[in-house]
Amino acid sequence: MEFHQLTYFLAAAQTQNFRKAAELCLVAQSALSRQIAALEDELEVALFTRQKKRVALTPAGQEFALHVRKAMEQLQEGQQFLTELRAGQRGTIRIGCIESLATAFLPALFVSFHQRYPDVRFKVSVNHTDELITLVEQGEVEFGLILDPRLQSEMLIVKELFRQPLHLLVSAQHPLAQMKVSSVTLEQITGEPLLLLDQTSRMGQITKRIFAQRGLPLQPLIEIESVEGLKEMVRQGIGVTLTLPALIRPSQIGRDLALLPISNLTEEFIFALAYRRVGSISRAAREFINAIVRNS
DSSP, X not given: OOHHHHHHHHHHHHHSOHHHHHHHHTSOHHHHHHHHHHHHHHHTSOOEEEETTEEEEOHHHHHHHHHHHHHHHHHHHHHHHHHHHSOOOOEEEEEXXXXXXXXXTHHHHHHHHHHHOTTEEEEEEEOOHHHHHHHHHTTSSSEXXXXXXXXXXXXXXXXXXXXXXXXXXXXXXXXXHXXXXXXXXXXXXXXSOBXXXXXXXXXXXXXXXXXXXXXXXXXXXXXXXXXXXXXXXXXXXXXXXXXXXXXXOGGGBTTTEEEEEBTTOOOEEEEEEEEESSSOOOHHHHHHHHHHHHTO
């Protein structure tokens, strides 16, 4: 039983498709298929049922996957221990981050971290949560800061950082802000010109799902891809939007914008950290993760 066979097995367990698993593992599909077949021969048990283009774990395969995941986690912990024994606080940390956190959450962390580790450099990829998950799985970034991680991945460890409920974001000059109301309801919001991030963003998906679940009409005045563009339109009083407090820079609240709680919406949304289950994380990246956790 070899390490790469177990990696191929977990990738196939996640994707239920040998072709997609091979793409994740950066190998030819035929090589992945052969190695999984060799693993089954060695174990003398079928791990997958194969039907046309899709595969599925057998009961034995499901049980084996649990043990493999635990073993991989322990192996990563051992690799990380050896990595942290090595001196040197240099190198480049490759991070994936959703756009809103890149502007509202990361800058202050970069400042404090750079003071402690002036020789560490950063490369930040800004994208939507689904795309970031793929980047982490493929090893393009060491970890990702994501919102509402609904998808489960055999390749990733996802750790919750904090949760927040949705708020209504309005201009500081909006009547609701001027009246200093303590909260609003979803029904009140339907009477406002609504601005949304487009369907490729998590916030756009969340807003549309909530309105649909409540049976409320949703006819956005504007849908836009740019987070900063959306906030600027709210600031200018063109409309309002739903967002999470962590996605807004503290310096903007009170001066340009106002956040109002939504009294009849108690659901909270998760901000999380995602990194690969297999493979070590650099010591510098681990230190930055610790800084993120301390500031969450």
